[in-house]
Amino acid sequence: MxxxxxxxxxxxxxxxxxxxxxxxxxxxxxxxxxxxxxxxxxxxxxxxxxxxxxxxxxxxxxxxxxxxTVSVKDFLFGEFWYPTYDPADFGIFPLIMGSVAVAALSSAMAVPLGVGAALYLGEVASHRTREILKPAVELLASLPSVVLGFVGMVVIAPLMQQWWDIPTGLNVLNASMMLAIMAIPTIASISEDALHAVPRDLMEASLALGATRLETLTRVTIPGAISGMGTGVILGMSRAMGETMVVLMVAGGAAQIPTSIFDSVRPLPATIAAEMGETPFGSEHYHALFAIGIVLFLLTLGFNLVAAYVSRRFQQKGAATL
Amino acid sequence: MSRHNLAMRHLRQNLAFGLFRLIMLAVLGALGGILVYVFIHGVGAISWEFLTQPPKNSMTAGGIFPAIMGTLYLTVGALLVALPLGVSAAIYLSEYATEGRALRIVRLGIQNLAGIPSVVFGLFGLALFVGYFKLGVSIAAGSLTLGLLILPTIIGASEEALRQVPGTFREASLGLGATRWQTIRKVVLPAALPGILTGSILGIGRAAGETAPIMFTAATFYTMGLPRSPLDQVMALPYHIYVLATAGTHIEQTRPLQYGTVLVLISLVLGLSLVAIIIRTRMRKTKQW
Amino acid sequence: MVKASASAQAPEEPRELFRVHPERPIIEVKGLNFYYGDFQALTGVNMTVKRNKVTALIGPSGCGKSTFLRLLNRMNELIPGTRVEGELLFEGVNLYDPGVDPVEVRRRVGMVFQKPNPFPKTIYNNVAYGPRLHGLREARQLDHMVERSLKSAALWDEVKDILHQSALGLSGGQQQRLCIARAIAMQPEVLLMDEPTSALDPSPPAASKSWSRNSNKAILL
Known part of the structure; x- marks a missing residue:
């Protein structure tokens, strides 16, 4: 090998x-x-x-x-992650569910907001406003994740704890919010590019037929851009799934299957980042963390292949030519 | 087709557009709020001493100079790895590649590389550079890992820049008897340089802000002085924030230092991105072709 | 047939703004200037367009024919930094008055572009696009409208069996006639055509003559 x-x-x-x-x-x-x-x-x-x-x-x-030493089934579906016990348990099902919960909730927040912002940039904003806001959104996409993790941990978590009187502010909801803030600029920027790529003459044709701008948007522009927007959304979700620092600092770190948005979870990337530093090189635990890496890799690879497929279909469409 | 119908259609449009505007405001508000909040809490910590002194009194006082220098070493190292490789790959994609299976495989490789989570890059760097190549936890291992992480960014920006050089430039040079390589070196690359520069700056910004890939390959909690060789461990800004906020023994006491470090990191990363964006905008406006 | 449906429509559509006076030209242009930013594209244009006639604009390329046509249904305002001076009267109302709704203007003043630009939808849905926007939902009426419009544009015989296939599969000339049919389906009062002949097999005036002859309409080429 x-x-x-x-x-x-x-x-x-x-x-x-x-x-x-x-x-x-x-x-x-x-x-x-x-x-x-x-x-x-x-x-x-x-x-x-x-x-x-x-x-x-x-x-x-x-x-x-x-x-x-551990079967694939026990690894993927085992409900207990106690890597340092003797004998150790290497069941990552709670970690997978933690990742899924955080990715799903953050997408539920980021997709409408990201797409809404893209529609504003692409269709509502004046040319001048767009020239300023588009770079601003792209700038915010480069905000380091450790900063958002820090804000979620130091600012948002104590507020949540106070407002709702819950045991900890480090939970699914907080982590999802921070991840959403991270994903929104990505989704908005890619979606706006897709809207922008719809041929102008199609939009003109629609407007010339007496359609309002909103009707043109929903009947011509969005259908033309849907694959590109889909790519942006999938890439945003994939990023939320693989993002480490936010979930490491904000998700709470409890290896349990979440039953509410106020539960603490320990998503896959957080587990790797938190435990790799304290693991002897070559130990069973070390191998288990790499095995989590494999799962994470395959999950995001799946997302990316879907995104690539969606965007390839997007390229085949286009303006009519003579 | 009555006027009432038309009024309804306009009303619907105004409602929808108003909603989009509101969303944009909310998004900008949230992000802007974070920046302002960090600025207000962090600006008090910033001083000449903070930027030029090492931490003191078991991290509760002093500055972050070693972390700033560590981040500098790591990002410069990452760029040394990624820039030659990335620009060469972009030259292949834009100047040499022809449609076909090979090109599809290369594109698929780059795309998927871009989508790999940064913590997986960290695992890979740990296994290959730290373990297999025996570089240990070091600047070298961290730079190589970060370099691979930003490779797709550099390739993407460079390819776009090369593709924007008009074909007539190439034809003119080839028509004068220049070889392909001479044309690329003397005509295409100089014309694409600003775009490549933009990509490099974006790559630096990305590398400077990443934490997960350097956690197991380069970064350490505390060093006495500055690193003396590429095989030394370093402190780094993002890792410093993480450690102070989560693992320090005096978490509350070091809060101002944490905000200060966050502010320095944000200024560095957003500053670099801002420079890249300004260069790009200028370039588009003043382009002569 | 056309006449019948046009008169049947009249009562349910009170034309408050654009009142028809048969003795008046349908379009009058007075002292029209147009600017792209600092560049003046049109200077002092005056003309009238009579109803029920085909009016042709001729001139060398780049002299502003397209720009002028696009002013007549307010398409130029989609380009940032443009400015209009002077009067552009349609049925006696200045199209650029603040109270005038560009959407309604474009409903009444149809346009066929220089390059065919069918939507990436089926042939049927391309033609039905406009009528649907304006509230026509009933399938039989839509079918009728689509068939009549395609016949007016001399395309019906070629596409009647493939109505539900993509419009992008048509040849360039067919696509352009589809765009004409799509514009006709709106029953506009003026039809603007921006040099559509380059891509056409039968000439557009011939193709749409049957449509214009009996109605209260003008065609600009």
Whole structure:
């Protein structure tokens, strides 16, 4: 198993070396040189694919070790996560449910707000307002997640605890709100791009037929942009699923299946981040955390493949041509 | 088709558009509120000493200088990894690739790389760079991990910049007898430079703000001085915030320092993004082709 | 047939704003200036358009024909930074008066664009788009409207069996006639056509003559 990455790593590095070194004293013709340069760039292009392969390889190499002692079924559906007990329990079902709860609730908040903001930017705002607000929204998308985690933990959690008289403000609701704030700029920005990509002449055709701007929006623009908007929404959800710092700091950290939005949970990324630091290299617990990494990787890969499929369908549509 | 009908249609439009406007205001309000709140609480902590001194009295006093420098090392390192690779990959995508299976595989690879959660990058960095390459928990391991994380950002921005260089530029150069590579190096790359720069700045901003990928590969709670080699551990701003807020022994006492550090990190990341956005806007306005 | 339905409609639609005076030209333009930002695109345009006639605008490319046509149904105001001066009277009312609703203007002044721009919907839904907007819901009436409009645009025979297929599958010329049918289905009082001939097999005046002949309408080319 270990030979595959080495082989890939070697081909990856040998190609640039070949192009850089003058091979013989014979004058190298420009065609030959051009072909070599080309190969360097092709190799650079494939580097991302190689990294993907390496990520899969190392996740599985470190994670599959767990399954010599724990069955896949007990791992995925076991209801108890006590990795440091003796004997330890490695059931991640509560962690998966924690991730699902937080991702679902944050999407329920972020999707309408993100799409609403996109519709405002794309269709309501004047040209001038849009020129200012669109970059502002993009700017806010770059807010570091640790900052939102900090705000949720230090500002929002005590407020929640006071208002509703609940045992802790670090819970599903708080984490979902912070994740939603993080996802909204992404959803809004991608959705607005999709609205913007709908051909102008289709919108003009609709308006020229006496449609109001709202009617044009719901009957022509949104149907034309729906796949692009769908891509934005899925990517936003995928990000919420994989985001670490917010759920690490704000979700409360209790490995239980949530029954209310005021319950504390311990989503998958939070578990990895919280426990990896205190785990002996190569222990069963260490392997279990990599196995969680595999689950997380596959979940987000699934989201991304769906997003890619949706956006490919989007590209096939388009304006009519002569 | 009566006028009443038309009035209804306008009313419906006004209601819907009003709702969209309200949503936008709420979103901006929430995000702006966070920024203002952090600013008000953090600005008091900012001083020359805070920015230039190491922490003192078991983190309850002093500054964050080592964390600022650590973040600087990590992001510069990440850029050294990602920029050459990313620009080369973008050159492949925009100048050499032809439609087909190879290109589809490459695009799929980049897309999925962009979607991998940052904590998984952290696991990967831990397994490959820290463990397998025996770099240990170090600037080198953290920079490599962050570099791979921002690779898709750099590729995306660079490819867009290269594609915006008009085909006539290339034809003119090729028509004068230049080779493909000469054309790319002398004509296409210079024209695409501002766009590539924008992408790099966005990448730096992203790398500076990430916490999860460096938690197990580079960052540490406290160092005596500045790192002396790429194989040393470092303090970093985002990790410093996380540790002070969650794991310190004097969480309440260090609150002002936490706000101060958050403010420094936000200013750094948003400042970089702002610069990138301004460059991009300027570029679009003054473009001569 | 056309006449019958037009007169049947008249009572249920009180034309408060645009009152028809048969002796008056349907459109009068007086001292019209138009600006894109600082650039003046049209200077001092004066003209009248008679009802029940086909009026053609001719001139070299780039002289402002399209810009002028787009002013007649207020499409130019969708472009930021544009400005209109002078009077543009439609049935005696200045189209750019504050009280005038651009949506109603565009309902009454139909437009066919230079490039065919069918919606990515079925042929049927393209033609039915306008009538549906204005409240026509009943299937039989819609069917009738679609058939009549397609016949007026000389497209019916070619598409009657594929009404529920995508309009994007049609040839360029067919698409343009579909756009004409789509505009006719609104029963506008003026139909603006922006050089649609380049993509047309039978010429548009011929195609829509049967529609214009008996009604209170004008066509601008």
């Amino acid at each position: 270990m030979q595959i990455p080495q082989a890939q790593a070697i081909t990856g590095s040998r190609v640039p070396a070949m192009a850089a070194a003058p091979l013989t004293k014979r004058k190298v013709t420009s065609t030959v040189r051009e072909a070599r340069i080309r190969r360097v760039f092709v190799a650079a292009g494939f580097f991302s694919v190689i990294i993907m392969g390496l990520i899969i390889l190392f996740l599985f190499k470190e994670g599959l070790g767990l399954f010599s």
